[in-house]
Amino acid sequence: MNAADRATFFQRLAEIDPDPKTELAYASPFELLVAVTLSAQATDVGVNKATKRLFPVANTPEQILALGEEGLKRYIKTIGLFNSKAKNVIAACRILVEEHNGEVPQNREALEALPGVGRKTANVILNTAFGQPTMAVDTHIFRVANRTGLAPGKTVLAVEKALLKRVPEPYLLNAHHWLILHGRYTCKARKPLCGQCPVVDLCRWPGRRKVLQEGSS
Structure with missing residues (x-):
């Protein structure tokens, strides 16, 4: 995809959704950190159900440390891998309190030093909580970037x-959210909705023609 097509690609996504947001519910950088940590191999809907119960009770590192690992598990047990996630969140909260005065750091190195926080999670926090132009590549973004020809690559x-x-x-700044939402709801893995895609004419995926033909038949 050439530069002109890339500009048109994002212009159209921006016209449809001028102010895209994460679908995770949060009200502070710390709540976002917890939600993103819990979201690994889980749906945003499932995470939001758990944090809707958790955050009114504990939404600071100090309060979650007071719950303890077993106490935290009671709120997140509906989420996959909740045992290891509870351990990581508690360990991260301890570091935040002891080394960062209970605040979420705004740099990648400090974020990635927190248990349960990898490069993708750090990118989400830096972009969504702190407005930094990072790109958190999940399975949706990886698929869209490669399938459309927007930014092909063999690794994340x-x-x-x-x-x-x-x-x-x-x-x-907003590309991360546009691409995730596009991959989640339109450029799906198994059944992409090419007939409803606002950028299908810019797409370089050979399979789009077959999908469009099947949709019109």
Whole structure:
């Protein structure tokens, strides 16, 4: 996909959704950190159900430490891998209290030093909580970037670097959310909705023609 098509690609997504947001419910950088940590191999809907019960009771590192690991598990036991996630959240909260005065750090190195926080989670926090132009490449973004020809890459890191280089600067801050939502609801893995896609004419995926033909038959 050339530069002009990439600009048109994001212009159209921006026209449809001028102010895209994460579907995780949060009211502070710390709540977002917890929600994103819990979201690994889980749905945003499932995480939101758990944090809707948790956050009114404990939504600071100090309060979650007071719950303890077993106490935290009672609120998140409906989420997959809740045992290991509870352990990581408690350990992260301890570091936040002891080393960061209970505040979520605004730099990648400090974020990635927290248990349960990898590069993707750090990118989400930096972008969504702190407005930094990062690109958290999940399965949806990886698929969209490769399938459409927007920013092909064989690894998550390669796609991340390609997107940061190729996404036009005016769209970079929100590109993460646009691409996730596009992959989640339109450019789906098994049954992409090419007939409803606002950027199908820009897409480089050979299979789109077959999908469009099947939809019109």
